[in-house]
Amino acid sequence: MVDLLFAVNATAPIILKVAVGYFLKRIGLISADVAKAMNKLVFRAFLPAMLFLNMYKIESFSDIDFSFVWYTLGATVVLFLVALALVMVMTKDNPRRGALLQSVFRANYALVGIPLATSLFGEEGGIMATVLSAFIVPVFNTLAVVGLSLFSSNKKPSVKKVLVGIAKNPLTDSIALGFVVLGIRAIFVKTGITFRLSDLTPIYKTLSNLSSVATPLALIVLGAQFELSAIPELKRYITFGVLARNLAVPLIGLGVAYLFGCFSGAEFATFVAVFCTPVAVSSVPMAQEMDADVSLAGQLVVWTTVFSAASIFLASYILKLLGVF
Secondary structure, three states: OHHHHHHHHHHHHHHHHHHHHHHHHHOOOOOHHHHHHHHHHHHHHHHHHHHHHHHHOOOOOOOOOOHHHHHHHHHHHHHHHHHHHHHHHHOOOHHHHHHHHHHHHOEOHHHHHHHHHHHHHHHHHHHHHHHHHHHHHHHHHHHHHHHHHHOOOOOOOOHHHHHHHHHHOHHHHHHHHHHHHHHHHHHHHHHOOOOOHHHOHHHHHHHHHHHHHHHHHHHHHHHHOOOHHHHHHHHHHHHHHHHHHHHHHHHHHHHHHHHHOOOOHHHHHHHHHHHOOOEOOOHHHHHHHOOOOHHHHHHHHHHHHHHHHHHHHHHHHHHHHOOOO
16 A cells, blocks of 8 residues: 555646646646747756756766666667657658657656655665666667757758757757766865865756756656547557557566676665656657647646556566565
8 A cells, every 4th residue: 555655646646737837728827839839948948957957967877787777778779779669660751750659668767766666665766866867867768869850850860960960959059968976076176176066056956956947847848748539549549659658668678687697685676767757748848849740749748647646556566475575
């Protein structure tokens, strides 16, 4: 019962914020044009601020066995490649292919994953999850740019266009800037300089405020763009996305890790955070920016979020039975 309540508590606030956005649209407080503009703002300002601060808050990478990081990155790339082949079979519609592709490999790690890992394995799980975020979030965003670029038009994809898309992606750039700041901080520590970014109180507080807006606003905007009328037309694709994200990915990601038999409970907490969480909310503004099917992307976020309560509960319960947690 405790595990079930945890799963519900982890996902219910997300669903409720989406519901608020849908309600605000229904009563006319958020129009389609306003929602689109707000989506752009989330993608280019608020989410980058959040990711940058998440990077900055990482204390140290020392004394960490990175095998769990390499496993997660490798599994994510494999899932991306498998999904790429599957979506090519599912539909000939390139915008829908891009949205479906994101639904398979891209987890809502920053929003749900890190708190989830902390709840599953305490402070140690939270530390592992934060370290992993420095690697998995850039990989999620880079693969998303690659996949969406491949399906951005009927023309032959350009390597230059993909690379430019990665370089110009605000989410990837914010992570890269975070690495730079961490490097500077490491130099300061070695040379005895006590100054930190957090000492610039007005700047740091502004970044913190922007960061705190990212998640709730992204979810509200998602709700404002949600259309119940689109479900019948997209039912086949929604079913594919839910089965892939909430069933196949957890079975593969956690099952293979368990067969390796070399990962700790804290590391498995990060695997649950990556493989059992719903599709990333940021997949919707990115879909809008790169001409993918925004409606389908939004539907996939909502429905994988609803069903993630079951996948999170089952994963944590089974891992406890197996003695992992």
